[in-house]
Amino acid sequence: MYNTSTCIYSLKSIPNATFSNQEHVIPACIGGKKKLPTGYVSDEVNALFSKLELEFARKTEIAWMRAVYGPGKRGSLSLQNATESEIHIVEDINGGNIGLGYIKLGEPYGVNSIFINKNSGEVRFSLQPKEDVTHDKLFINFLDQLKSLCVDKPVNVIPNDRLSESEYILGFHSGKWYIAYNPIQNVETVVQGMSQFVSAVIEQTPNEKVNEMREGIKNLSIHSSQITMDMSTKFNVNDYYRILAKIALNCLAHLKGDDFVLQSEFDSIRKAIYNGEAMGKYFDQMIYNTKNIFDKEQGSFGDIFRHTESQIGQNLLSDHYHCIFFFSVLGKQKCAIGLYGFDRPHILNLAEATTEPVFDAFICNWRTETEMDLLSYIMSFHTKIDKSNEE
Numbered sequence: 502m503y504n505t506s507t508c509i510y511s512l513k514s515i516p517n518a519t520f521s522n523q524e525h526v527i528p529a530c531i532g533g534k535k536k537l538p539t540g541y542v543s544d545e546v547n548a549l550f551s552k553l554e555l556e557f558a559r560k561t562e563i564a565w566m567r568a569v570y571g572p573g574k575r576g577s578l579s580l581q582n583a584t585e586s587e588i589h590i591v592e593d594i595n596g597g598n599i600g601l602g603y604i605k606l607g608e609p610y611g612v613n614s615i616f617i618n619k620n621s622g623e624v625r626f627s628l629q630p631k632e633d634v635t636h637d638k639l640f641i642n643f644l645d646q647l648k649s650l651c652v653d654k655p656v657n658v659i660p661n662d663r664l665s666e667s668e669y670i671l672g673f674h675s676g677k678w679y680i681a682y683n684p685i686q687n688v689e690t691v692v693q694g695m696s697q698f699v700s701a702v703i704e705q706t707p708n709e710k711v712n713e714m715r716e717g718i719k720n721l722s723i724h725s726s727q728i729t730m731d732m733s734t735k736f737n738v739n740d741y742y743r744i745l746a747k748i749a750l751n752c753l754a755h756l757k758g759d760d761f762v763l764q765s766e767f768d769s770i771r772k773a774i775y776n777g778e779a780m781g782k783y784f785d786q787m788i789y790n791t792k793n794i795f796d797k798e799q800g801s802f803g804d805i806f807r808h809t810e811s812q813i814g815q816n817l818l819s820d821h822y823h824c825i826f827f828f829s830v831l832g833k834q835k836c837a838i839g840l841y842g843f844d845r846p847h848i849l850n851l852a853e854a855t856t857e858p859v860f861d862a863f864i865c866n867w868r869t870e871t872e873m874d875l876l877s878y879i880m881s882f883h884t885k886i887d888k889s890n891e892e
Contacts, residue, residue, distance in 0.1 A: 508543035509754055509762050510747075510775040518543035526755045527748060527823055530558035531567065531840065532576040532867020537751060541759050546775065550747060557744045559587075560736040566841045568604045570821050572867055580606070588612060588672060588679045590661050600627035601659075601672035601679055612679070613643050614672035617698065621667075646673045650699050656692050660684030669695060742780035742847075746770060749836040749849050752825040752863040756874055766834075766852040785835075785848035823865040827851075829858035 507514045524542035527533025557563055568586035572578055583606045591602035591609065601612040616625040628639045650656070650671065659681040664670070669691070670681040682691045750771065754762045762771075773780055821841040828835055834855040837846040862875040873881075 506540040507759070507763060508546055509541055509750065509759055510546045510771055511543055512763075512771075513543055513545070518545060520544065522547050524751060526751045526863065527825075527865045527867075527872070528554050528557070528744070529576045530554060530572075530574075531563060531823065532572045532870070533823075533865055533872070534576065534870055535755065535872045537754055538759075541754055542751075550744070553740050553744055556736055557741060561741050563840065565604075566821070569607045570841065571606060576867065578868070578870075585610075588657070588659060588674060590659065590663060590670065590681055598625070598627065599663075599670065601670055601674075601681060603674070612672040612674045613639070613646075614670050614679075615643075615647070617669045617671070617695075618665075619667045619669070619698070643673070647671070647699050650678050650696055656680055658682065658688050658691070660688075671695060671699070739777065739780050742784060743774050743777060745838050745847055746774050746780060746783065746849055749825055749838055749851065750774065753827065753836070753851070753859065756827070756861050756863060757859065761857075766855055769853075770849075770851055783850050785850065819866055819868040821868070823867065824862055825864075826862045827859040829855065829860065832858075834859060 506518075506520050508518055508520075511518065520540045520543055522542075522544050523536040523539055524547055525533045526535045526537060558567065564584075565586060567573070567584040571583060573582035573584045575582075577583075586604040588601050588603050590599055591611065592599045599616065600614045602609055603612065604610070611627060611629045613629055614627045616623070616627070618624075626640065626643065628636065628643060630636070631639065656678045657680070659670075659679055660683070661681055662683055662685075664681060664683045666683045666685060668683070670679075672679040672681070680691060680695055750762060750767070770783060772778065773783060823841065824837075824839045824843050824846075826837040826839070826843075826846070828837070832854050833850060834852040836849045836851050837843070838849060839846040862878070863872070864875070864878055865872045
């Protein structure tokens with residue numbers, strides 16, 4: 502038997518590692534609640550992956566899923582803690598005006614911003630209305646915020662080739678400034694130029710010019726059916742795969758115990774996750790329009806769940822659940838990782854050969870804060886049937 506305080510990733514044990522914290526089976530940022538027992542994952546590894554999970558939650562496709570569906574901070578389901586997407590360029594398809602905005606629980610929101618064309622001299626404000634606040638007050642408040650751009654506010658840049666070299670958008674949201682610009686330009690030059698522009702226009706402009714600028718206020722508080730949004734992001738794909746593989750190994754440890762995943766057959770994948778080796782070789786390249794067990798025409802694992810629930814009349818899985826499904830093919834232990842549904846899973850090769858194949862699943866219904874293995878899922882229907890027969 503292995504020491505119960507041997508990290509399943511680094512293979513370090515006490516006294517070379519500490520084990521004061523617990524690792525979430527599924528990351529808390531996407532709704533995971535259950536944790537592995539103390540002694541499974543070292544504090545060093547926990548801290549290492551906390552940084553990677555931050556980018557996983559904020560920069561990858563998972564960030565968009567969280568912004569559209571949830572959950573919010575640390576898996577919260579409250580509206581107050583709902584996740585916002587990154588700030589991007591939005592366009593009113595009716596008027597053609599562009600500004601900045603974000604998505605929160607599937608709804609678009611505008612950001613107070615100013616569009617500038619340095620060649621034509623056009624300056625256009627887009628201010629988001631608030632109850633009991635006049636447009637004039639919104640405008641004055643935004644002018645005050647603009648002045649802070651020249652002083653001490655951090656600036657976040659949004660390169661976008663949709664803008665010409667003479668066009669810029671300045672936006673202010675949650676205490677931060679955002680500058681959208683054409684990426685052909687140097688970032689430092691853009692930030693410096695915009696600061697100088699704001700200083701010249703806002704601080705040295707006579708009152709009559711300010712009144713003229715008021716006339717340029719546009720309302721970009723629009724609904725999803727009225728806008729297009731340029732949504733793009735950059736992230737480290739290898740780190741994204743590391744987190745997916747870690748989720749799989751965490752789930753396997755939860756289902757089978759640390760002794761099981763500490764077997765040498767998992768050394769290759771464990772080393773790759775821990776050291777950040779090239780992870781692509783561990784994932785199968787899926788072609789989703791071919792007929793395989795995950796194709797909707799044949800019936801995906803998610804479709805099987807849905808069909809079973811519809812027959813029983815009990816809904817344990819709300820939309821966009823997470824499912825980690827373990828199966829064996831030709832002696833290889835594999836895992837299908839389906840986050841926010843199981844229509845397009847990532848297929849991970851956990852071990853080239855295994856003496857004890859695993860056919861099981863870990864299911865996380867983050868909307869109802871329910872997490873269970875495959876047997877628990879199946880048994881829940883037997884319980885439902887038994888109760889129906891008694892009635």
